[in-house]
Amino acid sequence: MGVKVQDSKIYLPKLGWMGFFNSRLIPDGFTIKAATIRKRQDGWYVSIRIEDKSIPDYLSKPLNEVDSILGCDLGITKLVHLSDRHQIDNPKFSTNKKSLRTLKIRQRRVSRKIKGSKNRKKAARKLGRFHKKITDKRVAYQWDIANKIVSRKVDAIALEDLNIRTMLKRCRVKTDESTGRFLKNGQSRKKGLNRAISDASWGELILKIEYLAAKLGKVVIKINPRHSSQECRKCGHIDKSNRDGEKFICTECGHHEHADIGAAKTIRDRAFKIVRGDSPELAAVSS
Ligand SMILES: [Zn+2]
Incomplete structure (x- = not known):
């Protein structure tokens, strides 16, 4: 049995139905081809690949x-x-001066906390959130310029x-x-x-x-x-x-x-x- 989506529930093989935040609706006529599950700093993400066989590609x-x-x-x-x-x-999202500085500070905060402590975990989560923010920014920027290049x-x-x-x-x-x-x-x-x-x-x-x-x-x-x-x-x-x-x-x-x-x-x-x-x-x- 494959992946199914119904409102705010998703069915994943072997895992069954579970609630999820449906951030983008699957347009009518599309079928689900595959699902990728990924753990990121602030939770689990699922991305779904869809296909529409009725419309031929250009x-x-x-x-x-x-x-x-x-x-x-x-x-x-x-x-x-x-x-x-x-x-x-090139905005150098993770290697510009500001990012490098923030990364260094947050990294240091993690390493100064006692291993296994709650505070360390908290600091690590904060560092992880910053990494994720950088990634999100880079991805959005890349889509934007890929679009510009391709639309020439x-x-x-x-x-x-x-x-x-x-x-x-x-x-x-x-x-x-x-x-x-x-x-x-x-x-x-x-x-x-x-x-x-x-x-x-x-x-x-x-x-x-x-x-x-x-x-x-x-x-x-x-x-x-x-x-x-x-x-x-x-x-x-x-x-x-x-x-x-x-x-x-x-x-x-x-x-x-x-x-x-x-x-x-x-x-x-x-x-x-x-x-x-x-x-x-x-x-x-x-x-
Ligand atoms: Zn020459």
């Missing part, structure tokens, strides 16, 4: 008919740079394939030849960067973009991001020193532009190559 254009693509370059200073020169801010007048959205990207960015582990011990390879110094990256939650944002794109019948093309920020868009010269912070200046031909907007354009152009069939670099296409 049909996305076949790849060879795509003629406009928006390239997106994900970052930290700005969350997204678009190939149409727009930039989307384009047939397709081009993104980096993050799986490949993390593979490329991760530091290699180095070992000392004589002792066989691990050497410092800069990974620990990257702790701050890693935190900022996880605060940006690119993966979560991409999922939202994919979801909304599918609803609007737009194609999402994932490209291999290799050298996307080091390659000259004019002459194709690839060089680490082409990039100087925000600026891109080709050491070969002198071509210069804003580095991240250039990267977004490169992502867009690589997607065009895939669409036109002259690139073997297809990472993934979803529609």
